[in-house]
Amino acid sequence: MSDHSSLRTPSQRIAWTATIIVSTLVFFFLIAPILAIMPLSFSSGSYLTYPLPGLSLRWYDDFINSPRWMNSLKNSMIIGVASTLLSMVLGTLAALGLAQWKSRFKPLVLAFVLSPVVVPGVITAVGLYFFFAPIGLTGSYLGLILAHTALATPFVVITVGATLQSFDTNLARAAASLGASPLYAFRRVILPLILPGLASGALFAFATSFDEVVIVLFMAGPEQRTLPREMFSGIRENISPTITAAAVVLTTVSVILLATLEGLRRRNERLKGSSA
Amino acid sequence: MTAVSLTGADAETKVPLKRRLKRAERARQIKALALVLPLLLFLLFTFAGPIAGMLWRAVDDREVRQILPQTVAALANWDGRDLPDEEAFAALAGDILAARTSGTIAVAAKRLNYALNGFRTILTSTARNLKAVPERGAAKETLGKINPAWRERATWTTIKDAGGPVTGFYLLAALDLTRNADGAIVAAPPDQAIYRDVFGRTFLISFSVTVLCLILGFPVAYLLATLPPGRSNLLMIFVLLPFWTSLLVRTCAWIVLLQSKGVVNDSLQWLGIIDQPLRLIYNRFGVCVAMTHVLLPFMILPLYSSMKAISPAYMRAAASLGAPPLTAFLRIYLPQTLPGIGAGSLLVFILALGYYITPALVGGAADQMISYFIALYTTETANWGLASALGAVLLLATVVLALVYGKLVQGQHVTGGMKN
Numbered sequence: 001m002s003d004h005s006s007l008r009t010p011s012q013r014i015a016w017t018a019t020i021i022v023s024t025l026v027f028f029f030l031i032a033p034i035l036a037i038m039p040l041s042f043s044s045g046s047y048l049t050y051p052l053p054g055l056s057l058r059w060y061d062d063f064i065n066s067p068r069w070m071n072s073l074k075n076s077m078i079i080g081v082a083s084t085l086l087s088m089v090l091g092t093l094a095a096l097g098l099a100q101w102k103s104r105f106k107p108l109v110l111a112f113v114l115s116p117v118v119v120p121g122v123i124t125a126v127g128l129y130f131f132f133a134p135i136g137l138t139g140s141y142l143g144l145i146l147a148h149t150a151l152a153t154p155f156v157v158i159t160v161g162a163t164l165q166s167f168d169t170n171l172a173r174a175a176a177s178l179g180a181s182p183l184y185a186f187r188r189v190i191l192p193l194i195l196p197g198l199a200s201g202a203l204f205a206f207a208t209s210f211d212e213v214v215i216v217l218f219m220a221g222p223e224q225r226t227l228p229r230e231m232f233s234g235i236r237e238n239i240s241p242t243i244t245a246a247a248v249v250l251t252t253v254s255v256i257l258l259a260t261l262e263g264l265r266r267r268n269e270r271l272k273g274s275s276a
Numbered sequence: 277m278t279a280v281s282l283t284g285a286d287a288e289t290k291v292p293l294k295r296r297l298k299r300a301e302r303a304r305q306i307k308a309l310a311l312v313l314p315l316l317l318f319l320l321f322t323f324a325g326p327i328a329g330m331l332w333r334a335v336d337d338r339e340v341r342q343i344l345p346q347t348v349a350a351l352a353n354w355d356g357r358d359l360p361d362e363e364a365f366a367a368l369a370g371d372i373l374a375a376r377t378s379g380t381i382a383v384a385a386k387r388l389n390y391a392l393n394g395f396r397t398i399l400t401s402t403a404r405n406l407k408a409v410p411e412r413g414a415a416k417e418t419l420g421k422i423n424p425a426w427r428e429r430a431t432w433t434t435i436k437d438a439g440g441p442v443t444g445f446y447l448l449a450a451l452d453l454t455r456n457a458d459g460a461i462v463a464a465p466p467d468q469a470i471y472r473d474v475f476g477r478t479f480l481i482s483f484s485v486t487v488l489c490l491i492l493g494f495p496v497a498y499l500l501a502t503l504p505p506g507r508s509n510l511l512m513i514f515v516l517l518p519f520w521t522s523l524l525v526r527t528c529a530w531i532v533l534l535q536s537k538g539v540v541n542d543s544l545q546w547l548g549i550i551d552q553p554l555r556l557i558y559n560r561f562g563v564c565v566a567m568t569h570v571l572l573p574f575m576i577l578p579l580y581s582s583m584k585a586i587s588p589a590y591m592r593a594a595a596s597l598g599a600p601p602l603t604a605f606l607r608i609y610l611p612q613t614l615p616g617i618g619a620g621s622l623l624v625f626i627l628a629l630g631y632y633i634t635p636a637l638v639g640g641a642a643d644q645m646i647s648y649f650i651a652l653y654t655t656e657t658a659n660w661g662l663a664s665a666l667g668a669v670l671l672l673a674t675v676v677l678a679l680v681y682g683k684l685v686q687g688q689h690v691t692g693g694m695k696n
Contacts, residue, residue: 015605019495023495026496027511030515031517031518033530036529036539040532049537049539050539050542090314094311094312096308098312100305100307103305112316112324113319115678118626120629122647126667127327127328127330129655130333130660130664149318150318153318157315213523217651218651218654218655228524231522236637251521255517255520
């Protein structure tokens with residue numbers, strides 16, 4: 001099927017052409033809005049319309065010199081990094097445990113661990129709002145970090161779990177039979193092999209926190225507003241080109257994360273290919 | 277180390293070895309569980325506990341009981357047929373005076389006003405005009421004079437119903453139902469009966485978005501699954517980049533594109549297709565377009581994995597047996613993609629049900645989904661009981677669909693939604 005010049009009948013060729021045309025339109029639909037918003041951030045005018053009256057960096061200047069935007073970027077980073085670290089510890093331990101644990105309750109526990117992904121954001125946010133307010137965790141960094149960790153950990157459990165599944169346990173046995181202590185074997189044998197999996201998990205966790213806005217909407221005080229939260233109020237009030245500059249910053253972070261992840265995946269595939 | 281103990285065990289009888297292996301296995305299992313435990317405890321505190329708390333709030337009804345304790349106690353044995361006796365009136369007068377001193381009367385008034393419109397005025401006016409504890413035997417007359425509503429049975433049944441400690445009031449309200457003065461479940465008055473409409477709208481929008489995603493996603497998934505890996509990996513960027521781009525950025529992009537002086541309207545006017553700008557945003561159209569854009573990757577990725585697993589040999593076999601291409605597609609290819617279609621559609625539908633940000637930013641007043649009302653009642657009007665009840669209904673719908681999804685993907689290598 002890979003060679004489409006060999007399609008036999010005209011109707012097949014028409015169907016294939018139609019698939020290509022429709023797919024191209026869908027690709028355009030998917031990517032065009034993201035690309036369309038970017039040049040607007042370099043506009044010298046203050047209207048979000050084409051053609052651009054001229055090019056300038058004034059909106060980036062606005063973004064960088066606004067304490068509000070800079071504070072939100074800082075908050076996003078603090079909360080993102082802290083919840084990534086916490087979810088990495090909790091998620092990796094859990095994935096290691098789940099890989100060894102044999103029980104008929106395992107599917108149930110796994111479903112519970114993964115449920116924060118499925119439950120609508122508003123429900124988690126409302127529950128946390130009621131639960132954290134009396135103990136002083138609303139309007140605090142700690143509350144947001146804990147909440148984002150709960151949302152991010154399932155991705156760590158999945159990614160690290162998938163890596164452990166393809167991990168050859170004989171390697172750990174070999175290390176043990178050669179006299180390595182469990183901790184030494186973990187540090188020198190297991191860890192280097194599952195490191196790409198851990199890195200992907202960390203990227204997913206960071207992206208989850210960095211993009212999250214519903215919980216922040218409910219729980220953050222004015223001091224803890226994150227970048228998406230600031231964009232939310234910006235869009236609500238009045239879309240200025242500064243928001244498009246913020247959007248470009250956010251998208252750049254996404255592209256870096258995606259590119260790193262793709263690099264890790266390729267490296268992993270190469271490693272697998274060379275060992276086979 | 278295991279190897280050493282095994283050789284040692286060979287010298288002994290078989291039973292201890294078996295037992296020792298069992299013991300080692302049990303120790304391993306306990307160690308494994310100990311590794312999972314921190315996460316379980318963490319999620320109990322940051323996820324399951326809060327949600328259980330929210331569900332409890334949907335039935336919790338202790339405010340009136342705490343603020344008007346004697347009244348609730350006096351009404352406990354009231355049959356609800358005629359007006360309650362003098363004792364209940366005296367209890368109410370005492371409770372109101374006490375609540376006025378402690379400043380809690382507004383809380384009770386708010387709760388009772390949910391059940392009976394105008395109750396806030398009845399209670400606050402009574403609290404304002406009640407000078408002192410009425411003389412023995414004169415409570416009924418005094419209260420009736422201050423506000424004639426105390427001479428009506430419905431006023432008293434409202435207090436009795438709100439006496440807690442638990443209530444079905446909010447859950448019934450979430451389904452546009454209420455109890456009448458006789459305690460029977462009836463339809464809520466039209467001005468309060470909006471939630472069935474909201475749930476219907478939520479389902480309708482989610483369903484439309486799911487269908488749109490399927491129509492747009494199927495050809496793309498087919499193309500990606502059929503092209504040689506090099507080219508399909510390249511094209512996959514078109515799916516993954518939007519997937520990774522912030523929801524806020526994408527929503528913002530659609531506002532910029534679709535607003536009346538936006539890129540789409542400008543281009544259409546420039547091309548001479550339209551004279552007046554079309555209204556493309558802050559309505560249902562805008563919500564569906566933006567949500568389809570956000571959720572499309574969640575359809576394409578599971579579809580792609582299920583199509584990737586279909587061997588091209590099947591289609592070749594069908595062709596060699598004389599099936600025309602369309603027949604082969606409909607009878608051989610399509611049935612094999614059904615699990616992928618089911619998984620992708622359910623996933624998109626589940627995610628769409630809980631959407632809040634996108635409709636809130638690109639929708640009009642008539643396009644707000646259930647999450648909007650949950651947020652509204654939590655942060656704006658602080659009607660936490662109703663917010664929790666609406667949340668409980670949404671959670672139930674999500675959990676049921678997620679269980680179906682779980683059954684569907686069991687044993688399949690469909691990991692859509694898990695961002696990989």
